[in-house]
Amino acid sequence: MGRIRVNEDPEVVRKIREGLKRTGGYCPCRTERKPEYKCVCQEFKAQCADPDFEGYCHCKLYYKEK
Numbered sequence: 001m002g003r004i005r006v007n008e009d010p011e012v013v014r015k016i017r018e019g020l021k022r023t024g025g026y027c028p029c030r031t032e033r034k035p036e037y038k039c040v041c042q043e044f045k046a047q048c049a050d051p052d053f054e055g056y057c058h059c060k061l062y063y064k065e066k
Contacts, residue, residue: 002065004048007056016061029059 007013019028020039027037036042044057047064054066 002048002051002054004062004064007060007063012060016059019059027059 007016016028020026022028023033025038026033027039027041030037039059040062041058044062044064047053047055047057051066054064056063
C-alpha cells in the first residue's frame, strides 16, 4: 500500500476537520450519516487497497500516493 498523507492545503484541512467535529466524525461532504461515511470512509479504504489507485479521498482531506 502507498503512503497516505493529509492534504497540503492547511485551509482545506481546517475546514474538513471542523466539519468532522460538527458531524461527529462523518464525512462533512455527504448528506447522509451512514457507518460507511465515518472518516476514514469505506470508499477511501477500498481505494487504498487498490495498488493502482493514487488520489484524494472524497472530501480531499487525505491523499494516497503510489
